Amino acid sequence: MLGKRILLIVGGGISATKIPALIRLIRAEGAHVTPVLTAAGAEFVTPLSLSVLAGEAVHQALFDVAAEAEIGHIQLSRRADLVVVAPATADLMARMAAGLANDLASTLLLATDKPVLIAPAMNVRMWQHPATQRNLATLRGDGIALVGPDEGEMACGEYGPGRMAEPGAILDAIRAALAPVPLRLLPEAQMPRGPLAGRHVVVTSGPTHEPIDPVRYIANRSSGAQGAAIAAALRDLGARVSFVTGPAQVSPPEGVAVIAVETAQQMREAVEATLPADAAVMAAAVADWRVVNGSDSKMKKDGTGRPPALEMAENPDILAWISQAPQRPRLVVGFAAETDDVIAHASAKRARKGCDWILANDVRPDTGIMGGAENAVTLITAEGAEDWPRMTKQAVAARLAARIADALA
Numbered sequence: 001m002l003g004k005r006i007l008l009i010v011g012g013g014i015s016a017t018k019i020p021a022l023i024r025l026i027r028a029e030g031a032h033v034t035p036v037l038t039a040a041g042a043e044f045v046t047p048l049s050l051s052v053l054a055g056e057a058v059h060q061a062l063f064d065v066a067a068e069a070e071i072g073h074i075q076l077s078r079r080a081d082l083v084v085v086a087p088a089t090a091d092l093m094a095r096m097a098a099g100l101a102n103d104l105a106s107t108l109l110l111a112t113d114k115p116v117l118i119a120p121a122m123n124v125r126m127w128q129h130p131a132t133q134r135n136l137a138t139l140r141g142d143g144i145a146l147v148g149p150d151e152g153e154m155a156c157g158e159y160g161p162g163r164m165a166e167p168g169a170i171l172d173a174i175r176a177a178l179a180p181v182p183l184r185l186l187p188e189a190q191m192p193r194g195p196l197a198g199r200h201v202v203v204t205s206g207p208t209h210e211p212i213d214p215v216r217y218i219a220n221r222s223s224g225a226q227g228a229a230i231a232a233a234l235r236d237l238g239a240r241v242s243f244v245t246g247p248a249q250v251s252p253p254e255g256v257a258v259i260a261v262e263t264a265q266q267m268r269e270a271v272e273a274t275l276p277a278d279a280a281v282m283a284a285a286v287a288d289w290r291v292v293n294g295s296d297s298k299m300k301k302d303g304t305g306r307p308p309a310l311e312m313a314e315n316p317d318i319l320a321w322i323s324q325a326p327q328r329p330r331l332v333v334g335f336a337a338e339t340d341d342v343i344a345h346a347s348a349k350r351a352r353k354g355c356d357w358i359l360a361n362d363v364r365p366d367t368g369i370m371g372g373a374e375n376a377v378t379l380i381t382a383e384g385a386e387d388w389p390r391m392t393k394q395a396v397a398a399r400l401a402a403r404i405a406d407a408l409a
């Protein structure tokens with residue numbers, strides 16, 4: 001998050017009192033915060049406290065001659081990397097959904113071309129009201145990301161969903177929104193028609209890079225070819241595809257929402273940000289380990305002739321995580337790259353990771369599969385193992401996409 005600019009719109013609600021803590025957390029990550037305070041927000045938190053913590057002026061009025069001369073409100077929302085609305089009140093959400101621009105906050109939200117994350121906070125009945133849920137659906141459809149609300153005791157004494165997410169959770173959501181390119185799916189009208197029309201599938205692909213220092217990293221030989229072919233095949237059947245890719249050699253296909261990441265941790269967060277999805281295909285060759293004692297500056301030889309001792313920690317297993325996530329897609333497909341006893345190892349992996357299907361492939365060097373144009377896979381499901389003949393990665397992708405369409409039909 002280092003150097004990123006966050007435009008933080010503070011709405012009116014008791015949870016606005018948690019915003020100073022949020023600003024501290026964001027700034028501790030090296031990001032800048034520009035606070036915008038609504039009139040209602042100013043009833044709960046003072047502009048002075050926000051400005052001191054943010055180290056920047058607080059913007060409040062739409063027609064502020066001094067501020068306008070310095071930086072117009074349009075620029076304010078354009079120079080940000082991310083716009084965060086916290087707390088997002090029922091009223092702010094309604095105005096966002098309707099596209100109103102009747103104060104500084106709503107004008108900025110309408111004028112921005114940057115991703116927007118909202119942290120709703122309101123009374124449980126206001127949250128559950130069909131009008132708020134309708135507005136929420138509209139905002140989601142507009143590609144706006146959401147964190148919370150949490151369930152719990154409310155300031156008004158009632159119990160239920162409506163509490164603003166805790167500052168730590170909002171920070172995580174900000175990190176997820178900033179690390180990858182956030183999800184923007186194709187407009188409905190541009191989607192191909194097919195059996196997967198209206199379905200959303202998340203695909204991971206490529207290797208991950210685990211940094212050692214600013215110039216060195218640990219990687220693997222995955223080209224990303226199979227993952228890209230799968231994303232394209234799913235798109236061709238009409239699916240909306242979120243393509244979460246590490247630094248691959250092949251370009252991502254057209255017509256899918258590309259979310260570029262580097263590390264396994266970023267990949268996990270990016271996958272989470274794409275949910276809910278109807279299916280997930282985890283084709284990435286995720287690095288199993290990351291370096292925990294890496295350096296922010298280039299490591300130098302110390303003259304002793306002894307190499308640095310790199311300390312590693314295990315990365316999150318994205319396939320295992322999504323297989324038991326609260327928002328688990330209906331169908332979860334993993335890959336198993338094995339060099340011996342392919343079916344036995346892959347079947348065990350299917351059970352261990354909790355996914356529905358595993359596509360197993362034999363990656364012994366003499367097969368030429370890793371980095372090559374062809375693949376020979378065995379599909380392992382609850383029903384058993386099914387060998388597919390050796391074919392191009394595009395053909396494997398088309399066959400898998402067709403099977404996914406059948407399973408989701």
Ligand code: CTP
Nearest residue numbers: 282283284286315316317318319334335336337
């Ligand atoms: N995978 C993942 N996250 C990880 C490691 C693997 O999502 N941190 C996924 C891969 O995308 C693939 C499947 O898990 O779909 C199997 O990956 P593989 O490397 O073959 O399995 P490992 O879990 O690493 O097991 P092992 O190395 O012990 O064979």
